[in-house]
Amino acid sequence: MPSTALCFSSRAEHRQWLATQAALPAGFRVGTARFGFTPREVPKPAEMTLSLIALDEPTPDFAAVFTRSAFPGAPVLIGRDRLAEPQLGAILVNNKISNVCAPDGRAASEAVCTRAGELLGLPSTAVLPSSTGVIGWSLPVEEMLAALPAAAAALQAESILPAAEGIVTTDLYPKVRAAAVGSGRIVGIAKGAGMLEPNLATMLVYLLTDVAVPREVLRAMLRRAVEPSFNSISIDSDTSTSDTVALVSSGRVPCADLGAFEAALAQVCADLAEDVVRNGEGVRHVIRVAVGGAANAAEARALGKVIVNAPLFKCAVAGNDPNVGRLIQAMGKWAPPGSSAGALAAGAESLSRLRLKMGGVEIFSNGVFQLDPQKEASLVAHLKSAELYESRPSTDGVYRAAVDYPPHERCVEIEIELSSGSGRAVVLGGDLTHEYVSENADYRS
Amino acid sequence: MPSTALCFSSRAEHRQWLATQAALPAGFRVGTARFGFTPREVPKPAEMTLSLIALDEPTPDFAAVFTRSAFPGAPVLIGRDRLAEPQLGAILVNNKISNVCAPDGRAASEAVCTRAGELLGLPSTAVLPSSTGVIGWSLPVEEMLAALPAAAAALQAESILPAAEGIVTTDLYPKVRAAAVGSGRIVGIAKGAGMLEPNLATMLVYLLTDVAVPREVLRAMLRRAVEPSFNSISIDSDTSTSDTVALVSSGRVPCADLGAFEAALAQVCADLAEDVVRNGEGVRHVIRVAVGGAANAAEARALGKVIVNAPLFKCAVAGNDPNVGRLIQAMGKWAPPGSSAGALAAGAESLSRLRLKMGGVEIFSNGVFQLDPQKEASLVAHLKSAELYESRPSTDGVYRAAVDYPPHERCVEIEIELSSGSGRAVVLGGDLTHEYVSENADYRS
Numbered sequence: 001m002p003s004t005a006l007c008f009s010s011r012a013e014h015r016q017w018l019a020t021q022a023a024l025p026a027g028f029r030v031g032t033a034r035f036g037f038t039p040r041e042v043p044k045p046a047e048m049t050l051s052l053i054a055l056d057e058p059t060p061d062f063a064a065v066f067t068r069s070a071f072p073g074a075p076v077l078i079g080r081d082r083l084a085e086p087q088l089g090a091i092l093v094n095n096k097i098s099n100v101c102a103p104d105g106r107a108a109s110e111a112v113c114t115r116a117g118e119l120l121g122l123p124s125t126a127v128l129p130s131s132t133g134v135i136g137w138s139l140p141v142e143e144m145l146a147a148l149p150a151a152a153a154a155l156q157a158e159s160i161l162p163a164a165e166g167i168v169t170t171d172l173y174p175k176v177r178a179a180a181v182g183s184g185r186i187v188g189i190a191k192g193a194g195m196l197e198p199n200l201a202t203m204l205v206y207l208l209t210d211v212a213v214p215r216e217v218l219r220a221m222l223r224r225a226v227e228p229s230f231n232s233i234s235i236d237s238d239t240s241t242s243d244t245v246a247l248v249s250s251g252r253v254p255c256a257d258l259g260a261f262e263a264a265l266a267q268v269c270a271d272l273a274e275d276v277v278r279n280g281e282g283v284r285h286v287i288r289v290a291v292g293g294a295a296n297a298a299e300a301r302a303l304g305k306v307i308v309n310a311p312l313f314k315c316a317v318a319g320n321d322p323n324v325g326r327l328i329q330a331m332g333k334w335a336p337p338g339s340s341a342g343a344l345a346a347g348a349e350s351l352s353r354l355r356l357k358m359g360g361v362e363i364f365s366n367g368v369f370q371l372d373p374q375k376e377a378s379l380v381a382h383l384k385s386a387e388l389y390e391s392r393p394s395t396d397g398v399y400r401a402a403v404d405y406p407p408h409e410r411c412v413e414i415e416i417e418l419s420s421g422s423g424r425a426v427v428l429g430g431d432l433t434h435e436y437v438s439e440n441a442d443y444r445s
Numbered sequence: 446m447p448s449t450a451l452c453f454s455s456r457a458e459h460r461q462w463l464a465t466q467a468a469l470p471a472g473f474r475v476g477t478a479r480f481g482f483t484p485r486e487v488p489k490p491a492e493m494t495l496s497l498i499a500l501d502e503p504t505p506d507f508a509a510v511f512t513r514s515a516f517p518g519a520p521v522l523i524g525r526d527r528l529a530e531p532q533l534g535a536i537l538v539n540n541k542i543s544n545v546c547a548p549d550g551r552a553a554s555e556a557v558c559t560r561a562g563e564l565l566g567l568p569s570t571a572v573l574p575s576s577t578g579v580i581g582w583s584l585p586v587e588e589m590l591a592a593l594p595a596a597a598a599a600l601q602a603e604s605i606l607p608a609a610e611g612i613v614t615t616d617l618y619p620k621v622r623a624a625a626v627g628s629g630r631i632v633g634i635a636k637g638a639g640m641l642e643p644n645l646a647t648m649l650v651y652l653l654t655d656v657a658v659p660r661e662v663l664r665a666m667l668r669r670a671v672e673p674s675f676n677s678i679s680i681d682s683d684t685s686t687s688d689t690v691a692l693v694s695s696g697r698v699p700c701a702d703l704g705a706f707e708a709a710l711a712q713v714c715a716d717l718a719e720d721v722v723r724n725g726e727g728v729r730h731v732i733r734v735a736v737g738g739a740a741n742a743a744e745a746r747a748l749g750k751v752i753v754n755a756p757l758f759k760c761a762v763a764g765n766d767p768n769v770g771r772l773i774q775a776m777g778k779w780a781p782p783g784s785s786a787g788a789l790a791a792g793a794e795s796l797s798r799l800r801l802k803m804g805g806v807e808i809f810s811n812g813v814f815q816l817d818p819q820k821e822a823s824l825v826a827h828l829k830s831a832e833l834y835e836s837r838p839s840t841d842g843v844y845r846a847a848v849d850y851p852p853h854e855r856c857v858e859i860e861i862e863l864s865s866g867s868g869r870a871v872v873l874g875g876d877l878t879h880e881y882v883s884e885n886a887d888y889r890s
Contacts (some may be wrong), residue, residue, distance in 0.1 A: 009506055021810050022685035040817075040819050041814075041816040041817060041818065041821065043818055068781035068782065069774070069778055069781065070776065070777040070778075070779070070780035070781060070784075070786075070789045070796075071777035071778035071796065072777070072783065090603065093461075094530075098770075098772065100774075101770075101771065101773055101809070101812070101813050101814050102813060102814060103813045103814070106814070134768070134770055135770025135771065135773055135774055136769055136770035136773065136814040136816060137770070137816070145534075182496065185839050189543075193627075218717040223528065236756040236757060237754075237755075237756060237778075238755055238756055238757045238771075238774060238775065239774075239777070239778035240774065241773065243776050243847060254804070262741070263811065309682055310682075310683055311681040311682060311756075311881075311885075312681060312683045312878075312885055314883065315882055315884075315885030315886040316886065317887040318882065319885070319886030320882060321886065323578025323579070323580075324581055325545065325546075325579055325581035325582075326580065326683075328516050328545065328580055328581065328686065329514070329516070329545075329580055329684075329685065329686050330683065331515065331681060332512075332515045332516035332517070332611055332684070332686050333515075333682075333683065333684035335515035335517070335784070336513035336514065336515060337513065339514065339515075341515075343513045343531075346726055350515075351515075351516065351546075364546070367583040368546050368547060368548045368550070369546050369547060369548070369582075371581060372485075372580070373486065373487065373488055374487060376486065376487055391840070393842055395838070399840055403655070416455075431886075432756075432882060432886075433882060433886070434844075434882050434883075434886075436756075436760070436882075437760055437763065437877060437878060437879050437881075437882055438758030438879075439760075440756075440757055440761065440767065441760040441761065441763040441764030441876075441877075441878070441879075442764060
């Protein structure tokens with residue numbers, strides 16, 4: 001399912017479009033509340049937003065997948081338990097602190113769920129908690145309990161946009177995607193910009209629908225939808241401890257066509273995944289790697305990931321430098337002889353079948369590079385055309401993104417044909433830039 | 446074998462010390478030649494240095510290990526064949542172009558070996574070729590053949606320093622380490638700054654000794670020496686296509702104590718490995734991760750590698766930001782439940798045994814972080830003390846290293862105790878900085 005990329009000429013135009021996508025499906029309400037507090041571990045002023053997504057009636061039809069990190073956050077541990085509950089009535093998300101390995105973290109999340117449940121007339125077990133932000137710090141439970149009534153009072157049934165804005169951390173812009181299914185619809189929002197190589201789940205994504213799809217069918221569909229979307233992207237190889245994708249149906253609109261629903265779900269997931277990459281921390285070029293001819297789809301995806309995670313190739317892309325040798329280098333480190341990387345580990349024989357293209361230009365075939373000054377010039381032009389904005393430090397020496405909307409939909413296009421099987425995959429990633437380092441080193445979190 | 450780190454107050458002091466280490470063992474001569482040329486693929490002026498290491502008499506006692514990349518360079522393919530030859534008489538190294546997957550690359554390397562052999566009275570099969578630099582470009586064979594007589598004419602028996610300087614690319618300074626063994630000695634040089642996570646071998650390292658050690662013993666010792674040294678470091682996770690470690694004995698000094706020789710070899714390898722990291726591309730903090738209590742040494746090393754390769758943790762270190770949550774995040778992504786990472790994949794149970802220290806300060810125990818404002822302040826001080834130089838862009842916006850010698854020997858010290866076995870390892874790596882991005886994006890290679 002290729003994603004539908006977006007292209008805007010200004011922030012205002014982008015925000016206007018988001019508003020058109022953000023209409024809530026029937027049966028949902030959204031409210032947020034923002035407040036200041038002082039973290040216990042590093043006492044300096046901070047702000048947090050609570051985003052509350054409530055169903056008019058609790059539903060048995062919900063699904064979620066979570067990070068496979070060995071050290072998941074308390075909300076993820078609780079969320080896994082919630083999957084066994086008969087009904088879900090609300091989702092409560094906070095940013096700023098992710099509540100991972102913090103003392104009494106589970107009790108803190110449960111306390112907030114309990115209060116949210118009281119306000120909504122739900123048992124705490126019908127509230128799914130989610131947190132994102134600094135790892136290791138403790139949630140400011142008192143302040144969150146005090147802010148919850150304001151979030152509940154703000155609930156409205158028109159737009160998901162307040163939640164799309166409320167769940168972000170280092171994101172440059174909110175992410176909303178929607179699809180119609182018969183007379184119903186799916187609307188999804190995503191948070192994610194860094195610490196992002198989902199492993200069987202991803203960042204924070206909430207997908208709401210009014211189309212009635214039974215719980216078990218919904219869960220199977222979600223598992224299938226995340227593989228080619230959220231599980232096929234990487235900003236920085238750093239899988240998060242908080243990744244969560246939740247899908248909730250209010251059941252208001254009968255489902256006439258399950259196939260159409262699944263296709264729409266796949267499209268929304270693919271679109272949000274691309275949004276997340278295009279808005280990745282410091283990303284100035286989106287890199288799309290299409291791998292074909294692998295032993296199977298998993299191997300094709302693994303090879304694509306190796307390339308979008310290779311620091312030297314990512315830096316070359318950032319500099320509009322077609323240093324294509326670094327593509328071979330990245331592939332070579334992934335597939336030492338005797339490794340499980342079947343298509344490449346065979347060595348010279350497989351090398352002779354390998355074909356590489358960048359921007360449609362053949363750069364490798366018959367076991368050797370096919371380079372000349374004309375190709376070099378067209379590769380440079382391809383890289384420049386895919387640049388989202390030019391890199392320039394601010395007067396304080398910090399590099400900040402120059403746009404806070406997606407100015408075009410172009411990618412650095414890498415095509416890899418292994419010719420040793422029928423496995424295919426498309427993986428999205430970004431370059432490695434001064435803006436990424438500034439985001440993660442120049443500011444104290 | 447802990448490395449002997451170095452500490453200098455100026456470039457001049459460092460260069461003076463290098464000269465004292467650089468005396469050649471008996472039976473070796475070194476000469477270099479530098480020349481300009483125009484690469485075929487990107488026609489703009491470039492310079493190359495040929496470094497020739499010659500034995501007075503060919504020796505059967507030599508060893509080498511090479512990269513495990515699936516796409517090794519032509520010199521690596523030839524080098525593997527050379528291991529079967531009865532004798533080695535010379536090593537010829539060029540920088541600037543690595544001769545990887547270039548059309549007719551093998552013939553190009555063999556042509557250069559043949560000419561070097563003619564000049565030295567050796568068959569071409571007694572010459573070991575090595576190349577480092579841009580991947581995918583072709584060697585300038587004509588220019589190299591024309592420059593070889595000058596390298597041969599420059600051969601001298603006093604110092605290895607010309608070769609240590611001749612083999613570098615983006616290195617800030619040459620690397621020479623030596624050890625005495627009875628009345629003989631071992632001297633080693635290394636090239637390496639980026640594209641550096643050796644896999645069963647490493648960058649370019651040449652170890653020369655006059656101590657007589659038989660070929661098979663030498664080879665076994667080299668295999669053992671590289672594991673805790675070159676195979677326990679990573680600058681950027683990008684394993685090179687050209688990694689080579691060669692060890693050659695002229696046999697001039699009888700070996701009285703094989704154990705002492707092996708210990709000296711291990712020390713020189715550990716020292717050069719630390720030099721390589723401290724001089725890594727953009728490295729402003731060396732990170733030393735000591736892992737204990739793993740199932741075995743391989744698992745301990747793998748966990749150390751995960752941490753020194755985690756972009757977000759590396760950025761935090763660059764910014765003197767003790768964002769220790771990113772340590773847990775990196776460990777968590779490596780060990781999803783059910784993975785082969787035994788010590789951590791067990792989840793909550795293993796988490797309760799985990800202890801983490803940074804700069805000697807306990808930051809994690811009993812399953813949760815142990816953080817407070819006082820610890821935060823001492824972690825910041827530890828990070829600042831380990832900084833090699835302050836980051837500052839030049840007037841052209843490019844970040845360049847502010848020192849070209851090792852100004853101190855301090856590391857960011859991470860201690861991880863898994864308490865689930867007896868496997869231990871120490872891994873060295875660096876931070877992720879603006880200087881790394883500038884080196885690999887702001888300049889065209």
